[in-house]
Amino acid sequence: MNLNLVGRSSWPISARLQDIISAHAIPGGCVISFRDPDYSPITGGYHPVEIMINQHGGIRYITDFSFVGRPPYVELVKELDFDFYCGRFSQMSRDYPIDVGRELYSIWSSNFCQYYQSGVYQVSVEEL
Numbered sequence: 296m297n298l299n300l301v302g303r304s305s306w307p308i309s310a311r312l313q314d315i316i317s318a319h320a321i322p323g324g325c326v327i328s329f330r331d332p333d334y335s336p337i338t339g340g341y342h343p344v345e346i347m348i349n350q351h352g353g354i355r356y357i358t359d360f361s362f363v364g365r366p367p368y369v370e371l372v373k374e375l376d377f378d379f380y381c382g383r384f385s386q387m388s389r390d391y392p393i394d395v396g397r398e399l400y401s402i403w404s405s406n407f408c409q410y411y412q413s414g415v416y417q418v419s420v421e422e423l
Contacts, residue, residue, distance in 0.1 A: 298313050298316055298317065298320075298348070298352055298353070298354055299352065299353050299354070306397060306400060308354070308404075309404055309405070309408065311408040311412075312404050312407070312408055315408060315411050316346060316348065316354070319418055319420050320348045320352070320420075321420060321422060323350050323422065323423060324347075324348055324349045324350040324422070324423035325347075325348050325420050325421060325422050325423055326345055326346070326347045326348075326420070326421045326423070327345070327346045327347075327348065327418065327419075327420050328343065328344070328345050328418065328419045328420075328421070329343065329344040329345075329346075329407075329411065329416040329417075329418055330343045330416060330417050330418075330419070331343070331415050331416060331417075332417055334362075335362070336362035336364070336366060336369040337366065340415075341410050341415045341416065342359050342360055342361050342374065343359075343360045343371070344357070344358065344359050344360070344407060344416075345357070345358045345360075346358075349380075349423075350423065353379075354379060355378070355379060355380045356376065356377060356378045356379060356380065357375075357376075357377045357379075357400075357403075358373050358375070358376045358377075359373075359374050359375040359376075359403060359407075360372065360373055360374060361374040363387075372387075372388070373385065373387075373388070374386070374387060375396075375399065375403060377393065377396055377400055378393070379393065384396030384399075384400075386399070
């Protein structure tokens with residue numbers, strides 16, 4: 296699958312990330328969810344990640360979630376959200392223009408690919 300970023304961004308997509316997404320994406324668009332079954336607010340683990348691919352093979356958004364709060368008042372929230380379609384980057388609910396997140400995207404992408412290759416995620420795909 297030939298992937299691209301939807302919207303105004305021309306950021307590069309690493310070959311490793313393209314391979315990971317292409318291995319799970321389905322024609323017609325989908326949301327790919329990467330979950331560490333051991334991730335919890337008590338013991339930590341690897342953050343859940345969602346990647347939406349539109350019907351044209353474009354990456355619409357990449358969202359990294361994390362737990363916030365102290366037990367028993369813990370909730371799973373968006374920690375990082377790269378919304379290429381809307382041209383917005385958010386970190387812990389603070390919105391910025393997408394270009395502000397470029398360097399963090401590069402670091403996130405490298406880390407995510409390493410975690411994926413370590414086999415920590417269970418992957419599910421939801422058709423659009």
